[in-house]
Amino acid sequence: MTSNLQRGSTTPEGSDGGRSRFATLTFERDVAAPLSVLWQAWTAPAARAVWAAPTPSVTVEFLEADTRVGGREVSLCKVEGRPDIRCECGWLELQPAMRSVNYEVVSSGGVPQSAALVTADFSGSDERSRLVVTVQLSSLAKDMQAGYRQGFGAGLDNLQGAAERTMxxxxxxxxxxxxxxxxxxxxxxxxxxxxxxxxxxxxxxxxxxxxxxxxxxxxxxxxxxxxxxxxxxxxxxxxxxxxxxxxxxxxxxxxxxxxxxxxxxxxxxxxxxxxxxxxxxxxxxxxxxxxxxxxxxxxxxxxxxxxx
Structure with missing residues (x-):
């Protein structure tokens, strides 16, 4: 990993009793890999399975993985002693090596916890590339901002490392x-x-x-x-x-x-x-x-x- 860049900023868009329901989170990574490789690491289901788990204590099981516009990805995040977290991702836009847009719904025990619109913008060259991910988050059952900051930050660190060893x-x-x-x-x-x-x-x-x-x-x-x-x-x-x-x-x-x-x-x-x-x-x-x-x-x- 060439940098430990973990910039995650949050812009609250509303509050309820001191708890923000809506927020825009931005994450940026500079990656020592060609732009075409970063795009594949971001979109290919086999690659996503490599970096999806934010920490070694989390196991991610993919139930569906269809990276096409209109396709969806469904996974379960498993931590011993805790209920499984279900994540459904639906692909809305895929412009190779330029931009992807997807929705994401996180639920636990059948109860939706959050909904988000995730936009990933790509730029770079044959040597280095840059990824900017914007998450427009709506917390439903509870405040999910801290979890998203930690989970997305760790996942994108994993992505950065995976892309830099991808051919x-x-x-x-x-x-x-x-x-x-x-x-x-x-x-x-x-x-x-x-x-x-x-x-x-x-x-x-x-x-x-x-x-x-x-x-x-x-x-x-x-x-x-x-x-x-x-x-x-x-x-x-x-x-x-x-x-x-x-x-x-x-x-x-x-x-x-x-x-x-x-x-x-x-x-x-x-x-x-x-x-x-x-x-x-x-x-x-x-x-x-x-x-x-x-x-x-x-x-x-x-x-x-x-x-x-």
Missing amino acids: VLQRVIRAPRSVVWGAWMNPEALPQWWGPDGFSCRTKRIDLRSGGEWVFDMIGPDGTVYPNHHRYGEVRPEVGFGYALLWGENGPKHADAWASFEDQDGATKVTLGMVFSTAAEFREAKGFGAVELGLQTLGKLERFVTSR
């Missing part, structure tokens, strides 16, 4: 989305093209459904064997999926990853993202050429689908 690869593939999706999520096709140039895959078992896994070895051009284990989360057909990357079967996790697929003038824009478990693993991956090798993998995917 995003993109390629526009000259094939319809259904064809690209089919090549990726077909257990017979995936091992044929996965991996950088000169690499091959040897599968132990493969199940590409939600909750499934792929246990395999990647074999380098010199014969070196690299054990891999992918564990799949939610799979949304022709939209995307999230998965965990493990060092070998049931080994330690080294990244939370996702792939998304978008139509683009008859072609398909593929985004492959990875939030590495530590900053050291991110630096090591960049150092051995993970960006170039990942782009080679997407190039092999394009050759696979266009040669058929």
